[in-house]
Amino acid sequence: MQEPAIKVDELTKHFRVHQREAGLASGVRSFFRRKYADVKAVDGVSFSIQPGEMVGFLGPNGAGKTTTLKCLSGLLHPTSGAASVLGFTPHLRRQEFLRSFTLVMGQRNQLFWDLPAMETFLVNQAIYRIPEKEFRIGLDELVALLELSPYLDKPVRNLSLGERMRAELAAALLHRPRVLFLDEPTLGLDVTAAAAVRRFLTDYNERHQATVLLTSHYMTDVAELTRRVIVIDHGRLRFDGNLTELIDATTPHRIIRITMSEPVDPARLGEFGDVVNTDGVTAVLQVRRNATKETAARMLSELPIEDIAIEEPEIEEVIRRVFAER
Amino acid sequence: MIAVYKALLRAHIGIGLAYRTRLTVWVLTSLFPLLLMSVWLAVVDEVGPANGWDRSDFISYYAAAALLWHTTTSFLIWTWDSDFRSGDFSFKLLKPLDPFHQYLTQEFGFRTIVIVILVPLLVGITLLVPALHYELDLLGWALTVFAGLTGFLLNVVMAMAFATIAFWTTQAGNIYSLWWGMGAFLSGWVAPLPLMPPIVEATGRWMPFRSSMGFPLELLLGRLDGAEIARSFAVTAGWIGIFLLLYRLSWRRGIHRYQAVGG
Numbered sequence: 237m238q239e240p241a242i243k244v245d246e247l248t249k250h251f252r253v254h255q256r257e258a259g260l261a262s263g264v265r266s267f268f269r270r271k272y273a274d275v276k277a278v279d280g281v282s283f284s285i286q287p288g289e290m291v292g293f294l295g296p297n298g299a300g301k302t303t304t305l306k307c308l309s310g311l312l313h314p315t316s317g318a319a320s321v322l323g324f325t326p327h328l329r330r331q332e333f334l335r336s337f338t339l340v341m342g343q344r345n346q347l348f349w350d351l352p353a354m355e356t357f358l359v360n361q362a363i364y365r366i367p368e369k370e371f372r373i374g375l376d377e378l379v380a381l382l383e384l385s386p387y388l389d390k391p392v393r394n395l396s397l398g399e400r401m402r403a404e405l406a407a408a409l410l411h412r413p414r415v416l417f418l419d420e421p422t423l424g425l426d427v428t429a430a431a432a433v434r435r436f437l438t439d440y441n442e443r444h445q446a447t448v449l450l451t452s453h454y455m456t457d458v459a460e461l462t463r464r465v466i467v468i469d470h471g472r473l474r475f476d477g478n479l480t481e482l483i484d485a486t487t488p489h490r491i492i493r494i495t496m497s498e499p500v501d502p503a504r505l506g507e508f509g510d511v512v513n514t515d516g517v518t519a520v521l522q523v524r525r526n527a528t529k530e531t532a533a534r535m536l537s538e539l540p541i542e543d544i545a546i547e548e549p550e551i552e553e554v555i556r557r558v559f560a561e562r
Numbered sequence: 563m564i565a566v567y568k569a570l571l572r573a574h575i576g577i578g579l580a581y582r583t584r585l586t587v588w589v590l591t592s593l594f595p596l597l598l599m600s601v602w603l604a605v606v607d608e609v610g611p612a613n614g615w616d617r618s619d620f621i622s623y624y625a626a627a628a629l630l631w632h633t634t635t636s637f638l639i640w641t642w643d644s645d646f647r648s649g650d651f652s653f654k655l656l657k658p659l660d661p662f663h664q665y666l667t668q669e670f671g672f673r674t675i676v677i678v679i680l681v682p683l684l685v686g687i688t689l690l691v692p693a694l695h696y697e698l699d700l701l702g703w704a705l706t707v708f709a710g711l712t713g714f715l716l717n718v719v720m721a722m723a724f725a726t727i728a729f730w731t732t733q734a735g736n737i738y739s740l741w742w743g744m745g746a747f748l749s750g751w752v753a754p755l756p757l758m759p760p761i762v763e764a765t766g767r768w769m770p771f772r773s774s775m776g777f778p779l780e781l782l783l784g785r786l787d788g789a790e791i792a793r794s795f796a797v798t799a800g801w802i803g804i805f806l807l808l809y810r811l812s813w814r815r816g817i818h819r820y821q822a823v824g825g
Contacts, residue, residue, distance in 0.1 A: 334658035362569035
């Protein structure tokens, strides 16, 4: 068994947060008498990730995903528990550790805002001490994969969100990090740009066997990029396992979508499963997962089926169910 | 490290040159010391030389103060404060380079632009305005430049030490303003220190503020003897050491408290 690339053991991070209600009176009161609350952003989370694995890190807003990533990046000191990334303790911020990973935050920007992205690349080359030959090879590869060449000489402030995100990824990956923490890397991107980023990440993972921990609210990202998911909520681990296991565990049904050659009474369709909707000719039914095959076979023999498709429920639905159960 | 400084300096000079209006307005703030100069000239016109300082001395003092104001004053704490609250500080922490170097090069970059613009301007004015005179030998000029440089370094290190207060208070700029405001009277900025009451002058000579203003200016005007020059450099070096130590100690304790807000 390989040593895990990332190991988190009972990681806890609490914040003391100043609290005040809206309004002038509250503002004045708060000036003289501060109220604080302890927020358990991460509360005893444990997991480990093997080298080369791509793992989805899911949870609703405020679940503790970004705080965990910040602990793993060494930005935050854990309140208790331990974290290890490539054998390093992140918050000690050893130089070798800082050279071996990257953190990309979709809503933030590390590029020099008023300068072309190329300037940031050159500064990163110097800071990460990337030899010239290696830098040129790496840059050419990133520019080609991310289709960056038209934007290299434009000030970052003049780039579109998608163009900026691609430049951001290039800046973050020039030093060939072995671990990638990606916090909403496709946030706000259109479908084409998001697909390009996903393609690139898959490719990077295959080429460099990088370990990736990814948070995203876009389930397409999770489904396309990862097999394993870790789900947290209110700072606590809710699930850690295969994406299909998560679906099996939380949604005991599948969707059967049918098109028929003639209208069929909804009551008749109800004999096969729960009718989600129907216009008589087409229908969507929910059936028990372990009875899917048998039900589909019965439908084919007893109904005037022209077309039939068996689908998994939407991952958004799966995640909603996980959190609804808490 | 030279390559890192070179790359960061190039980038920060580029940022400084990105907005022409901002740069022009910034350079125009050099005129502020000239307002103080006009007050002193009015005094001299009315009551004669003040404590041995005549019109020419004040013109020479404040013309050079205009350049020093831009080259030695550190605005680092405001950048730090803004970075701290916006979350940009986290990106500096993620790099395998102490944020100290990142902020220092940023300050150096902007100063380089100002030097390139203001020094030729000041040399031109010196040649055209007879009242301006800096009768120094080569060593005197070298010592003045060195004093300006060490004064700048002291201001940066001092600002960095104060900036770490943000680990506890999220914002440190206002505390620094209070300190710096007090310093304006002790630095030679409001008035040359030799013209201040003796207690203020004596205090000022041991405080860190004079190192970046009064000391290089008095040196430039040829008003300091060898012993005073050596003592002033020692005071500057001592304060650099003290603030560097405070910065390191405060950093070590404060970094545990960093909350990485803003994304």
